[in-house]
Amino acid sequence: MEHEATQLEKQHVHSVYENTAAYFNDLQSKAWPRVRNFLLEQKPGSLIADIGCGTGKYLSVNNQVYNIGCDYCGPLVEIARKKDEEVLVCDNLNLPFRDQCFNAVISIGVIHHFSTKQRRIKAIKEMARVLIPGGQMMIYVWAMEQKNRRFEKQDVLVPWNKALCSRHFSESNQSGDKGEFVHAVKSQDIHPAQLVISDCSYQTNLQPEIDSKHSHNMDHCLSRACCMKISEEENRFYSALGRSFRSWFFSTSLDESALRKQADKMKPPKNEGDWANSTVPIQHSRHCSLDLGHRGTLLKEQSLDDDDVFVESLSLKKTQWSSATDALRDLSLNGGHQSVAQSKSEEASCINGPVEDRDYSCGCNKDGAGKSNASKSSFKRTSTTDSTDSALDSAVSVGDQTDATLDTKAFMRYYHVFREGELCSLVEESVPELQILSSCYDHGNWCIIAEKRGT
Amino acid sequence: MVGTSKPAPLNHVPRSMTSSPLRVSSPRHGCPVTVVTAVQSGAAPLSPEVTQTGGGAGMKLLTHNLLCSNVRGLRPGGGFPLRIQASDVSVRPVPFNAAFVARLVPRLRWGALLEAAESLGHPSELPPEPAPDYEGDEAFLRRVHHVLLEVEVLEGFLQCPDSGRQFPISRGIPNMLLSEEEA
Numbered sequence: 001m002e003h004e005a006t007q008l009e010k011q012h013v014h015s016v017y018e019n020t021a022a023y024f025n026d027l028q029s030k031a032w033p034r035v036r037n038f039l040l041e042q043k044p045g046s047l048i049a050d051i052g053c054g055t056g057k058y059l060s061v062n063n064q065v066y067n068i069g070c071d072y073c074g075p076l077v078e079i080a081r082k083k084d085e086e087v088l089v090c091d092n093l094n095l096p097f098r099d100q101c102f103n104a105v106i107s108i109g110v111i112h113h114f115s116t117k118q119r120r121i122k123a124i125k126e127m128a129r130v131l132i133p134g135g136q137m138m139i140y141v142w143a144m145e146q147k148n149r150r151f152e153k154q155d156v157l158v159p160w161n162k163a164l165c166s167r168h169f170s171e172s173n174q175s176g177d178k179g180e181f182v183h184a185v186k187s188q189d190i191h192p193a194q195l196v197i198s199d200c201s202y203q204t205n206l207q208p209e210i211d212s213k214h215s216h217n218m219d220h221c222l223s224r225a226c227c228m229k230i231s232e233e234e235n236r237f238y239s240a241l242g243r244s245f246r247s248w249f250f251s252t253s254l255d256e257s258a259l260r261k262q263a264d265k266m267k268p269p270k271n272e273g274d275w276a277n278s279t280v281p282i283q284h285s286r287h288c289s290l291d292l293g294h295r296g297t298l299l300k301e302q303s304l305d306d307d308d309v310f311v312e313s314l315s316l317k318k319t320q321w322s323s324a325t326d327a328l329r330d331l332s333l334n335g336g337h338q339s340v341a342q343s344k345s346e347e348a349s350c351i352n353g354p355v356e357d358r359d360y361s362c363g364c365n366k367d368g369a370g371k372s373n374a375s376k377s378s379f380k381r382t383s384t385t386d387s388t389d390s391a392l393d394s395a396v397s398v399g400d401q402t403d404a405t406l407d408t409k410a411f412m413r414y415y416h417v418f419r420e421g422e423l424c425s426l427v428e429e430s431v432p433e434l435q436i437l438s439s440c441y442d443h444g445n446w447c448i449i450a451e452k453r454g455t
Numbered sequence: 456m457v458g459t460s461k462p463a464p465l466n467h468v469p470r471s472m473t474s475s476p477l478r479v480s481s482p483r484h485g486c487p488v489t490v491v492t493a494v495q496s497g498a499a500p501l502s503p504e505v506t507q508t509g510g511g512a513g514m515k516l517l518t519h520n521l522l523c524s525n526v527r528g529l530r531p532g533g534g535f536p537l538r539i540q541a542s543d544v545s546v547r548p549v550p551f552n553a554a555f556v557a558r559l560v561p562r563l564r565w566g567a568l569l570e571a572a573e574s575l576g577h578p579s580e581l582p583p584e585p586a587p588d589y590e591g592d593e594a595f596l597r598r599v600h601h602v603l604l605e606v607e608v609l610e611g612f613l614q615c616p617d618s619g620r621q622f623p624i625s626r627g628i629p630n631m632l633l634s635e636e637e638a
Contacts, residue, residue, distance in 0.1 A: 044555060045555050047559075070631075074628075077628055078626065081511060081512060081627055082511060084511075085512075088514070088522075089628060089629070089632055091633070094633060096523060096524065096629075097521050097522060097523065098522075098523045098535055098564075101562065
């Protein structure tokens with residue numbers, strides 16, 4: 001199990017972050033307000049660790065304390081270093097710090113990348129180890145329960161869409177077969193498959209900005225219930241996302257597999273691809289709470305607003321969304337059903353993240369059914385490693401037999417999304433050295449603050 | 456050990472110093488290099504041993520004081536402190552904040568700090584232990600400030616004292632990842 005876990009994370013966490021690091025720079029400048037407040041509340045002279053710091057956006061929030069950031073992903077850490085942050089590369093599961101040396105630790109959007117319960121526990125325990133007694137830890141993880149909807153399963157593979165993450169396309173970090181993908185995007189003729197919006201990019205890269213330079217905004221925002229004021233620019237972006245197609249793929253949980261004792265069905269992986277083949281059946285669905293049997297062209301003749309600020313660097317035109325993302329795969333492990341729910345783009349919405357002030361309806365409910373096209377598309381049973389088409393070339397349309405592109409698959413990130421109460425239970429049952437002080441739901445995330453026991 | 460008994464001038468870095476780092480290239484294995492010249496805008500020419508470049512940030516000794524080896528199977532405490540083998544060290548002024556430094560002092564493994572500073576050729580002129588009244592001693596705090604925050608390792612290795620495993624520092628970033636076998 002451990003090997004499968006590391007392989008899954010290597011393929012669908014680490015290598016994705018490594019290959020997409022160049023695009024994070026821009027949008028990683030925004031910080032969750034609650035996290036900022038947590039950091040700002042720490043006493044001057046404190047030592048604070050950001051475990052899974054990415055490009056280091058939290059490391060400069062409080063300059064009265066000493067911040068150290070660490071991340072598994074070298075390229076992200078390089079970006080942070082260039083911003084003069086104190087950073088290093090390491091593994092959350094094996095932190096290179098001595099016991100009890102930090103006053104506070106934050107883990108924002110990290111633990112949900114661990115693919116087994118044991119590893120998630122170990123990550124939390126490691127962070128507790130380096131906390132001084134009385135020190136506090138803040139953990140943010142993606143919630144299964146999103147506004148108006150929920151993920152259908154807890155273990156998901158979420159595509160990452162570079163086109164909507166970054167305003168600057170950089171070639172320098174691309175290598176090998178990823179280079180094709182970069183060139184495709186640069187052509188400004190965005191292929192529909194690339195416009196698949198990923199939850200992860202949406203959440204991690206696009207967070208409401210609290211600009212400390214504009215203190216009046218900050219005051220205003222803090223007084224609102226949602227504690228975030230979203231700028232006009234972001235509003236437009238969110239509405240653009242809202243009109244865009246979302247899709248995500250589900251994997252089976254490694255924990256589930258273990259519980260079902262289906263180890264015999266899992267071939268020992270010869271390489272990463274094999275692992276994906278044999279144990280990660282991918283079910284495509286538009287929305288978490290699915291109807292069966294709704295099929296149709298996705299987002300046909302839908303266009304994003306031309307005046308969406310974010311569009312400016314993308315030249316998004318009317319695009320024919322393909323049903324590449326219709327590609328369905330059986331849940332081979334439990335011989336489960338295929339389910340597709342498709343509807344027009346208005347129903348599509350961001351399932352995640354800080355989009356509290358837009359009310360997106362779930363298009364796959366009964367209302368959506370009537371609006372979707374009645375055309376049928378064929379379900380495709382494929383493996384994850386079939387396609388070698390570049391993102392640009394594979395113009396998959398309704399009924400097309402080709403797969404979603406390798407590039408799209410290659411950039412899928414694994415998440416274990418947490419149910420309500422799951423994170424708390426995890427800590428209470430398995431990390432007794434921590435005492436939970438508070439927990440809340442914050443824009444698609446479960447958040448807890450816990451304190452290290454002891455005097 | 457540093458051969459000279461004269462304090463290295465850079466222990467007292469003027470606040471007005473430019474922000475470009477002063478680079479001290481020392482041979483691997485941390486043989487100390489005597490720094491002979493304090494650099495200010497329009498000051499005397501640099502000694503040949505000191506190069507001035509526009510390099511980026513590096514690992515500070517405060518960070519080093521918190522780091523330990525995470526190799527499996529070490530004796531208790533056997534992973535600390537990591538021995539620094541620096542091939543590229545930079546010195547960069549940081550605004551001095553006495554209260555900030557004073558709060559850090561009790562958190563430090565003092566011996567490891569002194570040892571690290573020595574090994575980088577920046578003998579800290581610090582006592583074997585902080586004096587009881589250190590909080591009010593500005594000269595002392597400034598020396599602590601200097602070694603903790605103004606000396607940076609850009610290239611080199613951190614070596615686990617117990618296992619000998621070397622963790623690289625590249626472009627100022629220590630890489631503490633272990634291979635799957637080591638972890």
